Amino acid sequence: MIDLKMTHLTKKQFEILKRRIAGKSLSEIAKELHTSRANVSSIAKTAEENVRKSKNTLKLIEMIDWPIKIEAKAGSNVYEISEKVFHEADLRKIKIAHDYSEIVRMITKVLGTAGLRRRKALKDFIIFVSGDGRVEVL
Known part of the structure; x- marks a missing residue:
């Protein structure tokens, strides 16, 4: 497993993205993590933005x-x-x-x-x- 310290994701962001990829709703994730749906939504949005920026960075370096x-x-x-x-x-x-x-x-x-x-x-x-x-x- 990759050490999360070597990525642009926090542990919480990774956990939420993993659950989203598995098909879970924001409400289901919120219940599992004992937090609000709004909090999960905010963390997921930030995580997705971090992933998008990381992908664009890799593309940019490839195309330099x-x-x-x-x-x-x-x-x-x-x-x-x-x-x-x-x-x-x-x-x-x-x-x-x-x-x-x-x-x-x-x-x-x-x-x-x-x-x-x-x-x-x-x-x-x-x-x-x-x-x-x-x-x-x-």
């Missing part, structure tokens, strides 16, 4: 030397950004492993419904392209 990095600001048109990905790849003679609509879907998935309105991003995001054409959106 990828040749294309496009930083899109809030207000950017996701379709124009997708076109920019292909333009930058063409300049570097990189064949993208995805088609145009897949890139748009990747961006949309990362932004979520709350982060997108009428083709415009409501928050900043970054697109990375590897030398072999893999695309990641953060």
